[in-house]
Amino acid sequence: MSTPIIQYLTTGVEVQQAADSLQTATRLAIDLEFDDMRHRYGRNLALIQIFDGKVVYLLDPLPLTNPAQELEPIWMLLRNPAIEKVFHSCKSDILLLDELYDVHVRNILDTSVQYTLLGESDNNISLGRLIQAELGLEVDKGEQKSNWLKRPLTEAQKVYAANDVFYLFELADRLRVKLAELGRAEWADQENAALEDVRYTRDDRPYLRMAGKYRIMPTEMPLFRDLYMLRDQVARQLDKPPYMVFANDRLSELVRDTPRDTNDWKTARGLHPELKRTPYLDQLAALSPDNFVAVPEPAATGEQRRFPFRRRLNGEKAAKADAREQLLTQLKTHITTDINIYVANLVLSNRLVADIVELGTEQVLRPWQKTILREACQNHSLDYAQLTTPFDAVA
Template sequence: MPTIHYLTTADAIAEAAAHFATLPRIGIDLEFDDMRHRYGRHLALIQVFDGQEAYLIDPLPLPDMAAGLEPLFAVLREPAVAKVFHSCKSDILLLDEVFGVNCRNIVDTSVQFTLLAAEDNNISLGRLIQSELGFEVDKGEQKSNWLKRPLTDAQMEYAANDVLYLFELTDRLTTRLNELGRGEWAAQENLALEAVRYGRDDPRPWSRNAAKYKISPSEMPIFRELYMLRDSVARQLDRPPYHVLSNDRLAELARQPIENANQLRTANGLHPELKRSPYAEQLLAIGTTDLAPEAPLPPEQRKFPFRRRLNGPAAARAEARETLLNALKTHLATDHGTTMANMVLSNRLISEIIEQGANAALRPWQQQLLRESAERHGEDYGQIAEPF
């Protein structure tokens, strides 16, 4: 095991960051708590590999986390230093959400592996290490509490393993991609990761859960108010919302609300705080008040699928585009295999191409494969190239 440096002060982090800034690349990973042990998303650890040694950067002891980590964030923003991740989207979303950091020059080993078009194109780091390097690493600490201190030796070893093999993995995958003529494909996909941003404006955060539990329009007002009450209590307690009220119980209460003090006293599955003032009164009010129905979203916030906005000749044109795209997907599967066909023309991308056109919705490498298959099978790529 290489040397592991455990950094807990702003001065030590600044010194390490100055070293990282001189390197052509670093391996990096983040450990964070996402509504598992506390309310919200909290950075717990940053792991960095410089090619020789591992650095575990602990942000929790810092008096001002953002200020103490700023020298490292400057390196993440610096395009001259490549940042090698595995499956980086959660990490870069957290950096953007909590600190406003836009990571530049990303190399994602998950992206690289996906472009090899193996049968399993959604691979964990542990399985990728086993597949490419031939040994197993212990992943037993994956779901441990990363906000608890002190970190155990097992946690430190686990965290270091998340970065120690990234250079070897990306070098191997780069070689294989170049042999297949797909090195530029990976460059395009990695560049696109720089544009990934955290979506801060969700006007109805309860809607996804409501859809999952098939909440009816008549049940929606109660579900909405319960969801918001749960969130308020969770925030006040600094606990994940499911500690206050599970999703299953939330749906049950939307269908059979608590309407009197006796029901509240004997109700199961509620955090004790929900049975105390002022939340007890709010919970009873939800079950006994005529609540306002869901108001229509303002036009600028509506996200109706493009096809739902069409009728008549326009709908027929869209259907013709979809038919052609499905035919092209079949041709891609014949030419390059099912995995690659799904990467070029997933259901989501087909919907986007119908509206935006392939030239806008697809990366250049995807456009190239699609155009070549269209020509090979006598289809007209031009019919789906431009916006609807």
């Protein structure tokens, strides 16, 4: 394949011209480069790559005066259901577009979804490995961890960014043929259609995602939370990632061995200098053992508890839930033998098994997954009807 023709666009006028030329496209290959708490605070869009089969457009949002407004012609293309948008591993991209610009991408084809449904591997495949496996080409990924917010972009960065979309049409077409040969084209259609429903939701308790919470006692969670939130406040003010205010590992360490007073906080290692000045030093002092007033954590919702459904069951109900889980485990073994372990995991992952036990297949699974389960039940004389309804409806 030839070298991509690259147009690097830095003004609203150029963006509008590119959008005008892309209006008649039937499909576009899309990728984003963005910074997620590595070099600045928050998630920041750094580059948009679009390939129409002829030209790779690199749209730079950083020089734009009003990116949300000046990029709207591009967002209109992404919202247009008549244009197929080809991505590789798109969830982080579409979440960012939804979060920052209220863009809900329509008509998505994800080559990582296609590859996963071939059932050749358990893990998501990187774009570089997929290009090598399907096209026999080595693509330089040396710029993968670049600071995409730094300007000017190097020529190497531009070529890297262009390659992220340049091969997507050929990959999508090859994978589509392979899936059709396996009778799985409809699987991909259903999974890709479901990507339109992916939406960004704000996490009100982000500190619960921190690995450090497992190194503290439950009673220490209020201090862990308040120290996390103070670090986040300073990071936002400085426009720095929180780890530059102090490292993630220090969070649980400061909770387990909290400085006793202002002087202790001033000499504490690994804290950004801004924390050791007012008003933040006073806020840190308020977290010291003699001063801290713990506000209890709100009770976890059902979605935030681990295995909330099974914990509520006992006696006969617990036995029925166990029976349903055993049937699903049996079916997973049969699908592994009849097809392979990778497809079995796509239909009955541990998460899906837990959801089916509670909610039933009709609410949890896509049509293609239900078809596989029905066929496995028929082939092995098992009762699919036992799995369809929510648990509360089980006789």
